[in-house]
Amino acid sequence: MQRAESTPADVAPLTLQSPWQTQLSRAVRDPRELCRRLGLDDTWLPGAEGGHALFEVRVPEAFLARMRPGDPHDPLLRQVLPLSAESESVPGYVTDPLQEAAHTPGPGLIHKYAGRVLLIASPACAVNCRYCFRRHFPYDDNSPSRAQWESSLDTLRSDSSIREAILSGGDPLAASDRQLAWLVERLEAIPHLKRLRLHTRLPVVIPDRIDDALLGWLGNTRLQKVMVLHINHANEIDQAVVEACARLKAAGVTLLNQSVLLRGINDSVASLAELSERLFEAGVLPYYLHVLDPVAGAAHFDVPDEEARELVAGLREVLPGFLMPRLVREIPGEASKTPL
Ligand code: SF4
Numbered sequence: 001m002q003r004a005e006s007t008p009a010d011v012a013p014l015t016l017q018s019p020w021q022t023q024l025s026r027a028v029r030d031p032r033e034l035c036r037r038l039g040l041d042d043t044w045l046p047g048a049e050g051g052h053a054l055f056e057v058r059v060p061e062a063f064l065a066r067m068r069p070g071d072p073h074d075p076l077l078r079q080v081l082p083l084s085a086e087s088e089s090v091p092g093y094v095t096d097p098l099q100e101a102a103h104t105p106g107p108g109l110i111h112k113y114a115g116r117v118l119l120i121a122s123p124a125c126a127v128n129c130r131y132c133f134r135r136h137f138p139y140d141d142n143s144p145s146r147a148q149w150e151s152s153l154d155t156l157r158s159d160s161s162i163r164e165a166i167l168s169g170g171d172p173l174a175a176s177d178r179q180l181a182w183l184v185e186r187l188e189a190i191p192h193l194k195r196l197r198l199h200t201r202l203p204v205v206i207p208d209r210i211d212d213a214l215l216g217w218l219g220n221t222r223l224q225k226v227m228v229l230h231i232n233h234a235n236e237i238d239q240a241v242v243e244a245c246a247r248l249k250a251a252g253v254t255l256l257n258q259s260v261l262l263r264g265i266n267d268s269v270a271s272l273a274e275l276s277e278r279l280f281e282a283g284v285l286p287y288y289l290h291v292l293d294p295v296a297g298a299a300h301f302d303v304p305d306e307e308a309r310e311l312v313a314g315l316r317e318v319l320p321g322f323l324m325p326r327l328v329r330e331i332p333g334e335a336s337k338t339p340l
Pocket residue numbers: 124125126127128129132133134135169170171201230
């Protein structure tokens with residue numbers, strides 16, 4: 001058979017964006033489109049549109065591809081599908097459940113725990129998780145310019161008790177590599193800083209984010225590198241995620257995972273055990289299993305403490321100790337996470 005000649009339409013257009021940035025910009029951001037792509041019937045639409053008005057839908061294609069079409073209870077879909085329950089007002093569920101506004105010494109900085117400072121390196125996320133405790137976070141007030149960063153970084157420069165800088169967000173890896181390299185260069189020039197930690201969901205929802213440009217600045221820093229992934233269900237870990245983790249490990253990054261215990265998503269011993277097993281296969285150690293932070297709009301995800309303890313007791317019967325995440329709650333004002 002004769003090979004077809006290439007036509008202009010076959011030639012990839014020139015683009016200044018890297019593949020991950022293209023995927024980021026093409027994420028599904030329309031609740032109607034999300035329902036259509038997953039084959040959900042129209043009964044889901046009013047809730048999806050109502051929730052979207054409160055906290056917009058955002059789902060990258062690479063994550064969408066791991067969901068089961070036609071299954072409204074798919075554990076990945078339920079993390080991103082707005083429901084009508086989000087608009088219900090539930091006592092105790094508030095916009096700033098961790099009282100972070102009280103621990104913001106400068107734009108983009110949060111200083112809650114001794115020895116560690118958190119930097120909001122990007123206000124954007126690649127995926128919008130419905131249970132997110134920062135779904136109401138005032139990102140507009142915490143998106144520093146470079147001049148503001150310089151002044152915020154003085155907080156770290158002047159406090160020799162700070163050993164660890166934590167890049168958070170949003171998702172820190174939603175920032176460009178140029179921006180991140182600039183920030184990390186300043187951090188590693190602070191002599192008393194030893195560790196760089198990143199809390200991110202991007203290697204999971206767009207594994208192509210772990211590209212050569214990222215590995216350039218991350219692999220070369222003198223700081224010890226820890227990445228805390230955020231994976232709630234074993235189905236999130238496909239081959240592309242495994243390969244992204246392998247690239248990170250080869251660059252000297254210690255990989256940990258934190259999950260949130262979520263009603264209807266991972267609230268069974270079998271689901272949590274499979275998650276720990278799959279994480280370890282991917283070279284990631286389970287770190288924390290958080291109970292839900294009481295953020296307005298997410299009460300329907302809550303699993304009561306007693307049930308959470310029973311689940312963890314059941315998990316201990318089937319997993320070796322090193323695959324057990326620590327069940328914790330964050331209580332505003334406490335010096336650390338509180339074990340349950
Ligand atoms: S900050 Fe994390 S949990 Fe919250 S929406 Fe972004 S990726 Fe999801």
